[in-house]
Every structure is written in C-alpha cells, then in structure tokens.
Amino acid sequence: MADNKNRRRMPQQPQGQQPSGPRRWISLLFYTLAFALIGFYFFGNKEGNGVSKELSYTKLTAYIEAGAIEKIEVTDDLQAKATVKPQSYTLVFGTQGDGEKAKGTLRTQVPSIEEFDKYMSGVNAARKADGQAAIDVKYAKSHDYWYLILVNVLPFALLILFFVYMSRGIGGAGGIGGIFGVGRAQAQLFDSEKKDKVTFEDVAGLYGAKQEVQEIVEFLKNPKKYTEIGAKIPKGALLVGPPGTGKTLLAKAVAGEAGVPFFSMSGSDFVEMFVGVGASRVRDLFRQAKEKAPAIIFIDEIDAIGRARGKGVMTGGNDERESTLNQLLTEMDGFGTNSGVIILAATNRADVLDAALLRAGRFDRQIHVELPDLQERKEIFQVHLRPLKLDETVDIDFLSKQTPGFSGADIANVCNEAALIAARGGRKKVGKQDFMDAVDRIVGGLERKNKIMTEEEKRSIAFHEAGHATISWMLRWANPLVKVTIVPRGMALGAAWYLPEERQLTNEEHILDELCSLLGGRAAEQLFLEQTSTGALNDLERATKQAYAMVAYYGMSDKLKDISFYDSTGRYDYGFVKPYSDKTAATIDQETQRIIADQMARAKQILTDNAEGHHQIAQLLIDREVITSEDVERILGPRPWKSRGDELLEVNAAIAEAEKAAKPKKRATRKKKEETQKTEDNEKTDA
DSSP states (O other): OHHHHHHHTSOOOOTTOOOOTHHHHHHHHHHHHHHHHHHHHHHTTOOTTOEEEEOOHHHHHHHHHTTOEEEEEEETTSEEEEEEOGGGHHHHHSSOOOGGGOOEEEEEEOSOHHHHHHHHHHHHHHHHHTTOOOOEEEEEOOOOHHHHIIIIIHHHHHHHHHHHHHHHHSOTTSTTOGGGGTTSOOOEEEOTTOTTOOOGGGSOSOHHHHHHHHHHHHHHHOTHHHHTTTOOOOSEEEEEOSTTSSHHHHHHHHHHHHOSOEEEEEGGGGOOSSTTHHHHHHHHHHHHHHHTOSEEEEEESGGGTOBOTTOSTTOOTTOHHHHHHHHHHHHHHSSSOOTTEEEEEEESOGGGBOHHHHSTTTSOEEEEOOOOOHHHHHHHHHHHTTTSOBOTTOOHHHHHHTOTTOOHHHHHHHHHHHHHHHHHTTOSSBOHHHHHHHHHHHHHOOBOTTOOOOHHHHHHHHHHHHHHHHHHHHOSSSOOEEEEEOSOBTTBSOEEEEOOOOOSOOOHHHHHHHHHHHTHHHHHIIIIISOOOGGGHHHHHHHHHHHHHHHHTSOOSSSSTTOOOOOTTOGGGGOSSOSSOHHHHHHHHHHHHHHHHHHHHHHHHHHHHTHHHHHHHHHHHHHHSEEEHHHHHHHHOOOSSOOHHHHHHHHHHHHHHHHHHHHHHHHHHHHHHHHHHHHHHHHHHHO
C-alpha cells in the first residue's frame, strides 16, 4: 500500500523535456542524418579554393591547343574536367590569379570517349614532337553523389521520418507512442493537488446526487468506517440525466474531493477503426487503475460503447463496439478482482444501455441528475453571477422564476449572454433587462426587426398572439403569461413567453387547459378574422401530440379508459407492427379528434366572452409590438390564482426565516450546556 502511495506522488515529466527510450534514439538518428546531408551539400562538393567554369567542347579544344591545360579527367558519362595551368589562369578566366597558387577548372561534355581519346593522342604526339610535356588524360567512372543519396539513403530517411511522425502524431502518450501504443488507454489523470480543481462547493443544487457520490468519496478517504461493520462500497455508479444538468461537473467534483488518482475517458475514446483496440484500451485502463488503487475511473458518454447488444439490424457478433463492451463487463465483475477501483459513468440515454451493464455488481447505483427546481436554480444563479458586475435591479428570485426547465448549462449561458448584451450596449454593469433579453434570445431566437411585414400580416399575427394571451390568462391551469411579441424571432413570426408550473404530477384538467391555450391562436383567427393561416403550425403540432398522448399513453379518454400503449422498453422501435389493432387505431384517431374539437369550441367560447379585452390586447400589440403580463393584467384584470413558483418562494422564505430565528436559541442552549459542563468539571476537581 505504501509502495502504491509513493508511486502516485512521483513527479510527472515536465513539458518540453527530451523524450527517453526508443523515441529519443530515433529522433537523434533523424537529426544526425539531416545535418550530414546539409554538411555534404555545403562542404562535400567544393573544388578546394579554386574557380570552376562551364564552357563548350570547342572552347576547351582551343585552350588545349593553346597549352593552357595541365591535365584532364573524363568520366564514363562523357563529362570532362580540365585543370588550368596557374600561368594560364588570367588567359582563361580574365582575372588576375594568385600566381603559382591559382587554381581553376573547366567543365564540358565530350562527344564520345573514343573520339576524344583519338583527339588527345594527336595533341600529345604533336606536343612531344615540339619537345613539350604531354597533357595527362585520365579516364574514370562517374561519382554522382546526389544520385547515390537518392537511391541508397533517401528511402531510409523517409522511413525514419515516417516512424518519427507516427510516434508523435498518433497516441504519443502511451509508452513508445504512435502505432506501438495504439492499444494504450488515453485516460486523463487528474492530480489531487491541482490548484483550480472543482469541489462540491462549486456544484450548486443536486442534493441527492451529491449525497450519493459523497459517500463514495468518504469511503475512499476513510474505508475503515465502513469495513468495520462489514459494509462494501458499490463497485460502480451511473450518473443519468438530461444534457447540461451537471453530470460531468459532478464527476470533476469527485476528482477534486477524493484525493486519489482519477482516470477520465470518453466512451468514444475506446472505439477505433482497428480491430481489438477498444478491448485493449479497456484492459490497459483497468491495469493503470489497479496499479494506483485506490482509484476512480470515470467514463463519460458511456452509451457510445454500452449500447444493448442484439438491437439494431447492422449489429454483429464481431462488432468492435460489442467486443469493447464485453471486455468492460469482464473487467468490472469477472474472475479477476478490482479491489479499490470504483467506476463512475455518465449518460443521458440510460434506456439504450445493455442490461448486463446495469446489473448489481457492476453499476450498483443509478444516480439521477434531474433538471434543477426553483431553489436549485437560485443556487446555480448565485454561482454563475459571482464573476459578473450586477446593478441593483437584478433579483435572483425573479430570474429563478423566469427560467423553468433550464439546466445548469442553460443558466450559465443566460448569465454569459446577459453580460455580452450589457457590454454590447456600453453599460458598466449587468441589469435585469439584460437578463430578460438573454432569456428571450436563448428561448425564442435572434430578433429580426428588419423582416418586412404587411399591415394585414401584422394584424393577423397580433390577433393570433392575443388569442393565446387571453385564454392562458383566463384558465387556471394554463401556463401564466410573461410577455407577448409580434416581432419575428428565429423562424417564428410572433412569440409568447409563459411561466410553466413546476408540477410533480399532471392531471387531465391541467392538460386540457394547456390544449385550450395552444388552440387559442387558431380560434382567434377563425372567430375574428374569419380565416386561417400557416402561423398555427407549431401550435397544432404540439396540441395533436398532446391529445394523442392523452388517449394512447395516459388513458384519459372515454372510449379507451385506463389503457396505455406506451412502451418503455423500446422493443417496438425495431418492429413494423403496432401493439394494437386497426380498430383500436381508428378509435384513437376519433378520440383525439374529439378532444381537439372540444377544446377548440371551448377556446372560441372564452374568446367570445372576452372579445373586448382580446381586441384591446391585439391593438396594443400592433401599436407597441411587445407587451408584458402587466399590460394584460390592466386589461383583463388580475388572475385569481397564485402560481406555484410564488408558493415555493414563500415556503422557502419561511423556512429560512425559521432557521434564522432558531440560531440564537441554539447558541444559547449550547452556551448553557457548556457552562453546566464546566461547573461539573470544577466540582469534580474540587472533590
């Protein structure tokens, strides 16, 4: 155990240090070859300190006959190199030479070896007849060094370069790296002594999930507390929840709090185009974790390798992903033991995971990380508002109420977008309106004020949106209105913002009120404009899906009561048959049409009863383009129902007030207890 501890704390190799082992020798060999080629190019092909000159064959014969040539070397590729006599240097090159030390060469190409040999034999014979020394003629084989380099050296140089590139470019973190380390796990190892590490204090909300993972951290810090009574910590924990809810952030907090080696990998990192690489990386990951045990392994997006086997047409027994999953199952609970290694994983698609992966002994716990509620959103806002400069108009309670259904990532995006809007407007601090504009930008899309609309289109959109606003205001269980606009945003020509109630259960009355509110725009068009438009497409789509869900899933219809055709297993996703007969399908269609017709008639009746208020809202929209809930309240009167968000805030405020009032009592009780204990200790001392 002590040996493992010492190994964990060994300092890592600093960046920029020379690599060791085979990679270092390969690099040295490559650089040596490169310098040798450069040296040969600059220093290996020089004619001493002399001058070389190219000239024609006729010119060379003229210099030979003039007695300016000392010797000649001819190669088998017909290249002739003639050495000039020092005393003839000025004649040949036209410049003053260095006396007897002057050196110079002439280069040309001869017609043929035989013809040149015959010519030089005649020249030397004539020179001998005149009593002059003969010109030394030498015939040799050609030495084309560049050709030799290209043929003999360059292939090896390219091969070495290829290996160096592979070792540095592909998976250089594993051992030798490159193709030699393709089966090594590229896990990121988090250091427990890192200064900017994430802790549980940085994770707002997620009370239940934090409690579950804190227990794992406690076991790693103090295992004796659990083992003394025979308890065993779960081998694996699966974080399940919608995107952006903080699953990966929670895992980073575990890495920061645990104080043990934390190996992090993504599910897609295991799968490669090479057969067997995924299984090899799984084995290597668990080997590294066992060497540093106790340790934590975190696999993000595990559905990339953990999909259920046998589902899907193209899945086969030799599938690389399946072999990776099989190796993971074996490592998690096979014949071998993984004592001291805990596996964490995260996914937002737990329904597609293999059943063998979720059984007890592998992922013992499924920790659900849900969307934050009102109080949790408030805490998340407090975290992300820390670095921002805020003015006095910002109310965190108001922002929490205005962002129902937002995840932690969405709230972070809202805060950043609000800061960008404030900076774009030249303001030094971020205000309430900046946050409202940020929410509008994220939910509705970018405002398109340059989109040109006719007066008739503008009036039609205003009546449509006023229909939604009127009905949602008059129905108890419809979502309360926040703001209505007829300025185009994104792909929509108009939009209305509502504040959905955060319910744990939804009954039939709630759904019917929401359906009636959705159909309010089309009802207003038919009732007051006596026409219909394509602007109600999204409303009709949502209403139809909701009505079908009432009949086919929730059992909320007169003819199909207490029957649900919802398939939570996903088995029918791969089939071509429905779980009900054609007659039942016809009944579902009839019931869906009846529900929508009833709610359309109800919407028209509400609009008829409040026609004057509807027209005032529509005209105000035409004049101002944007109205808020205060404008609607002034026209239609206040809503007699209190929203659930207000109720929750009141309850939380009451709890906080009670806790604040109880603190002095607790302090007084603790102080009195300490004084009593002190008195008893003094009496014992005196006795």
